[in-house]
Amino acid sequence: MKKDTERSQMIKAVRRERKPGRNALPLTLFLVIVLIAATYGLMQENNWIIASGFILAFLVSQSVKVAQQWEKAVVLRLGKFHSLAGPGLFFIIPIIDTTPFWIDQRIIATSFNAEQTLTKDNVPVDVDAVLFWMVWDAEKAALEVEDYREAVSWAAQTALRDVIGRTMLSEMLAGRENIDSELQEMIDKRTVPWGVAVQSVEIRDVIIPEGLQDAMSREAQADRERKARIILGSAEQEIAASFVEAANIYGDSAIALQLRSLNVLYESLKKQGGLVVVPSQMADATGLGACLGIQSQLARKPEDNKVEE
Structure with missing residues (x-):
């Protein structure tokens, strides 16, 4: 009922002639x-x-x-x-x-639509568009067609249905500019004998069923998750390659490994103090016991050193 009302309102608007001032x-x-x-x-x-x-x-x-001038x-x-x-x-x-x-003879904007029209992949869509046109030959517009306004509107609507039936839904959603150009060419061929020239056609909205919208939303979400996992896997591969390269460097240089071990301890203790348990092999390899002993000896008070002497 609502669609029939909208269609009747559109027809009345098209038939309403602009009376001269x-x-x-x-x-x-x-x-x-x-x-x-x-x-x-x-x-x-x-x-x-x-x-x-x-x-x-x-x-x-x-x-x-x-x-009037126009x-x-x-x-x-x-x-x-x-x-x-x-x-x-x-x-x-x-x-x-x-x-x-x-x-x-001014440029006129006419809205038209195609309701419940099947695309090439059998998806029902509602498409709203706007047609910008003008009368370039007043004699043909008056004599060659009974009502040039209504004729232009119906020609635009039939052309829109024809284009939708030959277009996939994905192409319609992604390539509106191509559809606009194709519509303009088709409508212009039909209206030239009437003295009417089409300036441009613009698709305002493409409405698809709610169920299909949900399915497309889930598909897009799954595609985004797939891309995120691919990016994460690529990052893991790069990190692993970096670790392998670092391991080769540490394997070739014992000093580099010791410096890295000391840097790890320093990073863990620089913000706040704490107790760190270090394996004996690691302490011997890095000379950590000697370093800590020297540091503790330097930190003692001078009075304690004199007493021991």
């Missing part, structure tokens, strides 16, 4: 001529002057037309195309000439 000039001429004719007729006490003035005012007001008026003479008029002031022959169409 009313200009005060014809009405002003009508009132001036009527006022002059009425004043002169009353002074002469002649009702025919008043009636003639009213008819003249009506004809003059109907013959004077004003088109408009073109299609003039038909006795039902046949005569000319394009405007923008600005122009005149027609009342009763003989008519102006049934006022063509807006």
Whole structure:
């Protein structure tokens, strides 16, 4: 029900023609001529002057037309195309000439969508897009198609459905620019005979079912976890290679191994004191006992040294 309502609103919006702005000039001429004719007729006490003035005012007001800067008026003479008029002031022959169409030649934005359309991999999607177009030939737009606004809207919608049916979902989500270009080319081919040129097409949103969204989210999460594990494994390999290289260096140089052992002890004791239990083999290999004995001897007070002497 909601989708049907949205579709009906879109159709009504497309069919709603923009009426030309009313200009005060014809009405002003009508009132001036009527006022002059009425004043002169009353002074002469002649009702025919008043009636003639009213008819003249009506004809003059109907013959004077004003088109806006962005408009073109299609003039038909006795039902046949005569000319394009405007923008600005122009005149027609009342009763003989008519102006049934006022063509807006500005760029127009039209929204359109494709609801529950299957992609190439059979996934139902709802796609919303915006079409930017303009009338470059007012004569063709008025004479070649009954309602060029509605025709452009339906041509855009059918082209969108056609493109969706030939595109995979992944391509649609990742390559919107390609779809925009393809849509623009397809719609432009259909609207050129109507005097309409397509400036651009932009896809606003692609809506997929909620169940598929959850599945895609889980797939993306699993892919991120896989990449994280690959990166972690690569880091472990680099660390292991570094350890192997360091072990080779320590194996070739006993002094380097002793310096590394002392550095480990220093790093463990530099922040806060504590008791460290060192294997005897490691202490003998590094000369740790002699170093600690010398350090403790230097740390004793001078008085204690004199007593021992």
